Amino acid sequence: MGNKFMLFLLVWYIVVSLVITGAIDALNNANIANLDALIASPWLIIGMQTLGLLLPLFLWIYMKKDSFMANMPRMPLGGTNILIIIMLGFFLQPVMMLVSGISSLFFTNHVSVMMYDFMQQPIWLILLAMAVTPAVIEELVFRGYLQSQHSNFPI
Numbered sequence: 001m002g003n004k005f006m007l008f009l010l011v012w013y014i015v016v017s018l019v020i021t022g023a024i025d026a027l028n029n030a031n032i033a034n035l036d037a038l039i040a041s042p043w044l045i046i047g048m049q050t051l052g053l054l055l056p057l058f059l060w061i062y063m064k065k066d067s068f069m070a071n072m073p074r075m076p077l078g079g080t081n082i083l084i085i086i087m088l089g090f091f092l093q094p095v096m097m098l099v100s101g102i103s104s105l106f107f108t109n110h111v112s113v114m115m116y117d118f119m120q121q122p123i124w125l126i127l128l129a130m131a132v133t134p135a136v137i138e139e140l141v142f143r144g145y146l147q148s149q150h151s152n153f154p155i
Helices: 002-030 035-039 042-063 079-104 110-118 123-149
Strands: none
Touching: 002 035, 002 042, 002 123, 042 123, 110 123
């Protein structure tokens, strides 16, 4: 069941990405909207997370006539795991900055331009788009539903 959901999610995400890219290109060609403002909008990231991951999860559960709560794990994370996660976050940041710096020598960094435009937004909206929404939605979809579908497989 989990493999079928992953295939469904992959196809869904590709289709949604193509539709949104086509819509942005159409807006750009018609000069209808300020495309830079649209792309730099935190609402676009929140929308992509919701349309690309959360909506297909609910559609899949509805199509399978399954229960949402029956497929969500209820195990506590524990203090040691939380500490390890925080430490990994802090220690991996310099490594990621190094990789980003090296890659920017060879490629244009479009993300830094987008992040500069993000700084014009309220801090609560930036945190919602870059931290809260991706964390909650990805945990529900991947660690919640998808991992629960594979819980009977041996490691």
